[in-house]
Amino acid sequence: NAGVMQNPRHLVRRRGQEARLRCSPMKGHSHVYWYRQLPEEGLKFMVYLQKENIIDESGMPKERFSAEFPKEGPSILRIQQVVRGDSAAYFCASLPPYGGMNTEAFFGQGTRLTVV
Amino acid sequence: AQKITQTQPGMFVQEKEAVTLDCTYDTSDPSYGLFWYKQPSSGEMIFLIYQGSYDQQNATEGRYSLNFQKARKSANLVISASQLGDSAMYFCAMREIQGAQKLVFGQGTRLTINP
Numbered sequence: 001n002a003g004v005m006q007n008p009r010h011l012v013r014r015r016g017q018e019a020r021l022r023c024s025p026m027k028g029h030s031h032v033y034w035y036r037q038l039p040e041e042g043l044k045f046m047v048y049l050q051k052e053n054i055i056d057e058s059g060m061p062k063e064r065f066s067a068e069f070p071k072e073g074p075s076i077l078r079i080q081q082v083v084r085g086d087s088a089a090y091f092c093a094s095l096p097p098y099g100g101m102n103t104e105a106f107f108g109q110g111t112r113l114t115v116v
Numbered sequence: 117a118q119k120i121t122q123t124q125p126g127m128f129v130q131e132k133e134a135v136t137l138d139c140t141y142d143t144s145d146p147s148y149g150l151f152w153y154k155q156p157s158s159g160e161m162i163f164l165i166y167q168g169s170y171d172q173q174n175a176t177e178g179r180y181s182l183n184f185q186k187a188r189k190s191a192n193l194v195i196s197a198s199q200l201g202d203s204a205m206y207f208c209a210m211r212e213i214q215g216a217q218k219l220v221f222g223q224g225t226r227l228t229i230n231p
Contacts, residue, residue, distance in 0.1 A: 033219060042122075042207055042223040043161075056218050091161065093219070102149055102168055105219055107161035 003027070004094050005074075006108035013082045013115050021077040021111045025094030031055075032075045033093040033105060034067055043091060049075055082115045089113075119143065120208050120222035127227045129198050136183070137193040137225050139208030147213040150191040152182070155205040155224070164206075167191055195227075203229045 003026035013019050025032050030051045035043040045059040049069040060067065064082075069075040079086055089112050093105040121140045129135045141150065152164040167175045167182045175182040183192040195202055208222040 035221075040226075043221040045218050045220060048218050089159065093161070102166050104151070104163045104166065106163075107153075109160050112159075 004092060004106050004108035006090075006092050006111050008111060009109060010112045011114070013113065015083055015115055016081050019079040019082050019086070019113055019115075021079075021090050021092075021113070022074045023077070023092030023094075023108055024074040025092075026096075026106050028096055029094035029106075030097040031095040032069050033095075034075070034077050035091045035093070037089040037091060037110070046077070079113075082113075084115050087113055087115045119220045120210055122206075122208055122222035122225050124225045125223075127225055129227065129229055131200060131229050131231050132197055134194060134196045135198050135202075135227065137195070137206050137208075137227065138190070139192055139222060140188070140190045141208075141210050142189065143210065143212055145212040145214045149211045150182070150184070151209040151211070151219070152180070152191075152193045153207045153209060153221075155207065157204070161207075165193065198229050200229050200231060203227060 005024040007022050032049045034046040037043050047060050047067045048056040051069055052071050064080045066078045089110045091110045092108045095105055119142050123138055148169045150167045154162045154164055165175050165177045165180045165182050167184045174184050179196045181194045205224045205226050207224045209219050211217050211219045
């Protein structure tokens, strides 16, 4: 959905560098999901964020990965000291603050991270 | 435990035929929502249809309908009169009211429509 903006669309990093992926949710949305997708696989849940609060990070690797959603500005997924296995598409989805069970999550176009 | 299971890695269908994509789910939560998303080769995720656990009728959206069988915990997507543009990956997803209401996806089914 054009309303959720992710940048960059493509990111190339050398092993050991840091990757910062940005997600600007739809206007009025205060909840953000991050997902990782390997080729020919489904979307794996990573983290669920509300502004200034992490709601569920059960899908985040314990090391090197972190996420934030500050009061102002986009949500950031940060991967430190990237390795080849981090190469994947990373999707962000946003929800409004008071959405019910039937609330559609709107997805961004994704960021394709390639670690060389 | 796998929450969402899509048992068909790939499906091949002739244009204009109807196709059913399978999805079974596992939850003890009485309240949940089921979603289907389409992912074309361009990569974006497109919402197709939603079914709530308390909905009495099967959801329909244009050529898409959801065959919801609650007792069997299945939520199959039916696409009628398939078109070449329907070729894509299709993902079933579930959100439970318990916990953080995170949206959990199945592995997906790659649908190919043949002319």
